[in-house]
Amino acid sequence: MEPIPFPSHIHYELLLQLLERQTMFAANSKPVVQDQVHQLIITLRKALAQQKQLEESCQHHKLPIEYRWSLNDLHLEQPATQTIASVSQESTP
Numbered sequence: 001m002e003p004i005p006f007p008s009h010i011h012y013e014l015l016l017q018l019l020e021r022q023t024m025f026a027a028n029s030k031p032v033v034q035d036q037v038h039q040l041i042i043t044l045r046k047a048l049a050q051q052k053q054l055e056e057s058c059q060h061h062k063l064p065i066e067y068r069w070s071l072n073d074l075h076l077e078q079p080a081t082q083t084i085a086s087v088s089q090e091s092t093p
Helices: 009-026 031-060
Strands: 004-007 065-068
Touching (some): 004 009, 031 065
Parallel strands (some): 004 065
């Protein structure tokens, strides 16, 4: 059975750090924009939590998963056995 692809957790972490450290700081004097950034941060945290729940569900049902770092690493037209470019499992922080 082909593994179910998931984005690597680091993708969420990178976006969250960018938004929290740089975007929020830049929007500091603009309350409307700052609120929108805050809502985006909340949404990303929820998305990561939902992905983790889905991963747990897949593991419970013994469905293989793999974390993908990029779409560019894979040649979608080739069989999966020739395109092993991602990690089978990734430890969660």
